[in-house]
Amino acid sequence: MLHQAAKNPVREMQNLVECQNRDGGWPYRPGGPSWTEPAAYALLALRAHEPAADPAERAAGWLRATQRSDGGWAPAPAVRQSTWVSAVVVLLGPAILGEASYRRAVAWLLDQTGEESSFLTRLRTFLAGNQIPPEQRFPGWPWFPGASAWVTPTALSMLALKKAFRVDPSAAIGRRLQMGASFLIRHACSDGGWNYGAPRALGFEARSYPETTGIALLALHGIDSSEVRKACELAKVQLASCQSSEAESWLRLGLLAHRQLPPDAPRPVRTPRTIQNAALALLASAAGQGHNIFLE
Amino acid sequence: MPICNRREFLQGSALGLSLTLAACSKPRQARREERISVLRAGDYGQELYGEMRRVLAEHRLQVRGKRVLLKPNLIEFEPDSPIHTHPLLVHATFEAFRALGAEVLIAEGPGHRRNTLDLADAAGYFQTIPHFEDAFIDLNLDQVTQVRFANPRSRLGSLYLAQAALSCDLLVSMPKMKTHHWAGATLSMKNLFGVVPGGVYGWPKNVLHWAGINECIVDLYHALPKHFAIVDGIVGMEGNGPIQGKAKRAGVVLAGRDLASVDATCCQIMSIDPRRIEYLKLAAGDVGEMLKSIRQIGEPIENVRTRFELLPVWAGIRLDNPVS
Numbered sequence: 001m002l003h004q005a006a007k008n009p010v011r012e013m014q015n016l017v018e019c020q021n022r023d024g025g026w027p028y029r030p031g032g033p034s035w036t037e038p039a040a041y042a043l044l045a046l047r048a049h050e051p052a053a054d055p056a057e058r059a060a061g062w063l064r065a066t067q068r069s070d071g072g073w074a075p076a077p078a079v080r081q082s083t084w085v086s087a088v089v090v091l092l093g094p095a096i097l098g099e100a101s102y103r104r105a106v107a108w109l110l111d112q113t114g115e116e117s118s119f120l121t122r123l124r125t126f127l128a129g130n131q132i133p134p135e136q137r138f139p140g141w142p143w144f145p146g147a148s149a150w151v152t153p154t155a156l157s158m159l160a161l162k163k164a165f166r167v168d169p170s171a172a173i174g175r176r177l178q179m180g181a182s183f184l185i186r187h188a189c190s191d192g193g194w195n196y197g198a199p200r201a202l203g204f205e206a207r208s209y210p211e212t213t214g215i216a217l218l219a220l221h222g223i224d225s226s227e228v229r230k231a232c233e234l235a236k237v238q239l240a241s242c243q244s245s246e247a248e249s250w251l252r253l254g255l256l257a258h259r260q261l262p263p264d265a266p267r268p269v270r271t272p273r274t275i276q277n278a279a280l281a282l283l284a285s286a287a288g289q290g291h292n293i294f295l296e
Numbered sequence: 297m298p299i300c301n302r303r304e305f306l307q308g309s310a311l312g313l314s315l316t317l318a319a320c321s322k323p324r325q326a327r328r329e330e331r332i333s334v335l336r337a338g339d340y341g342q343e344l345y346g347e348m349r350r351v352l353a354e355h356r357l358q359v360r361g362k363r364v365l366l367k368p369n370l371i372e373f374e375p376d377s378p379i380h381t382h383p384l385l386v387h388a389t390f391e392a393f394r395a396l397g398a399e400v401l402i403a404e405g406p407g408h409r410r411n412t413l414d415l416a417d418a419a420g421y422f423q424t425i426p427h428f429e430d431a432f433i434d435l436n437l438d439q440v441t442q443v444r445f446a447n448p449r450s451r452l453g454s455l456y457l458a459q460a461a462l463s464c465d466l467l468v469s470m471p472k473m474k475t476h477h478w479a480g481a482t483l484s485m486k487n488l489f490g491v492v493p494g495g496v497y498g499w500p501k502n503v504l505h506w507a508g509i510n511e512c513i514v515d516l517y518h519a520l521p522k523h524f525a526i527v528d529g530i531v532g533m534e535g536n537g538p539i540q541g542k543a544k545r546a547g548v549v550l551a552g553r554d555l556a557s558v559d560a561t562c563c564q565i566m567s568i569d570p571r572r573i574e575y576l577k578l579a580a581g582d583v584g585e586m587l588k589s590i591r592q593i594g595e596p597i598e599n600v601r602t603r604f605e606l607l608p609v610w611a612g613i614r615l616d617n618p619v620s
Contacts, residue, residue, distance in 0.1 A: 028434075028437040028495070029434075029437065032437075032439070033439060035437070035495065037495070075495050075496050076439075076440065076495070076496075078439065078440055078441070078442075078456075079440065079442075079456055079496055080442075081496075083496070083498075084498060115506060142498070142502070143497060143498020143499070143502065144496070144497045144498055144502070144503050146503060146506060147497075147498070147502035147503045147505075147506055148502050148505075148506070150498065150499075150500070150502070152498075152499070153498065195408075196408055196499055196500055198500075201477060202477050202536070202607060202609065204477075204536055204540055206539075206540075209408075209409070211410070211411075243373050243411075243414055243417075243418050244373075244411040244414035245411075245414075246410065246411055246414075247411075270414070273411065273413040273414060274437065277411070
């Protein structure tokens, strides 16, 4: 069902469209119920490859209809809580979501921080006589409200807010983007890349992952620093040995964002095993042709 | 001469009253005897297929026509490290349940990495288990149902859980026997974190940490009562588990109907005092009483006990430390 997307984007785009559910959304795996994340990535991929308008319009309709009253999106209609998936939807922009819905969604994103940065947690830390650890000085974004901030939701939220900043260059968005970048830099592993967001535990250094290194690099687009350059070098090594299509896609997107993808970089060889990963492979393929929808 | 004076009469009356009250109070529910199989297994060889059939027969599981969900432990892309439940043990269990007439599925929802099928591929599951993908459910991306906890131990009153785990007739927790840097030991109860969907809560499933790891383990244990445990202790992990530890050959497979009793037995084999594992205390109340209710089948613990290396912060859970 899902094939090597970058090898034949036209055929894979057709496969992606065939997996669309009748309600307009997409499942994670063909035949399943619609979830927000694959639907948003699939719609981004449709926009990057400019296919027929009808599937895109139905997808946009499903996403507009599933926005929650607080401005965010739940991972699936069965869940009654807005979460990190909202950032992926915000990437679609006001033209798809509508101006008012988009503004509410951006406001929801700006309101989110990791629980470790909340006033109550910081007060407890202060009252206990403890210092705030350096990596917790800058608020990032959590996967789920009430939990800590982590690399992937922070990177996705930054990508969404970078787009929003182009529409509305407000100080509030600019501040969160700066703090988000600092959060990512502070959460790098000692090898230069990123894992899910815990570079060390109980004194042990943790290793980075290729997919999180790629997405963090993409979110740090436009920043030139020794940390970013070190991460790019690691990403090139990871690209040669990563074991999932998702990792291949994020690494390519991240390296392309910094113009660091070597001309002789290995082609994608891993099969996407979810619709979200098939869509990501198509997005990476489009970025390779100069059409990086995350940065436009 | 009076038989007793007033003071003796009052003391005697008080004693009699308290004895009467004690006799009238609700009798303490006797613990059910828990049969725990301890199988000595030197390696991941073909003999496991026969051994797993024998182990299941010992527990007289009635699973004909029932849906059985095997829940192994998959974590990282490191096939040479003893992180995962070994695919051969999973396949041997899969075939043993099928031989009993069950419909068997395999499911997991890893806590750190999103690409569950790629992870299973790297861990050798595709190679070992024919048509693996057809029998596999990614619990991180499965449909979800909100489950409200009847008597929550954690701060969470409810959790969204993977539908496959809720709807099966028997959930078989199949962890790797490992030490754990936050919980002391990770076994069949902690393995239930995999039924919490990453698609909802993310990677890692950090809401569980904020709500209390030990308390959440117990909430999940109570929320999924139709369970069975089979622990891969042939080669476990010691030290900085569950990811960065070292291989530890314990040479055992454990099985039983009650996850807490199985985990307590595992701890004893690992030279860990189960009375000091917080989630066992929360689940069992009196772990000592629980240990008395265990009827062990197979190898005596003394024959297979081995010393799993612990991080210094966990030195206090060592079996040979005096209980404070």
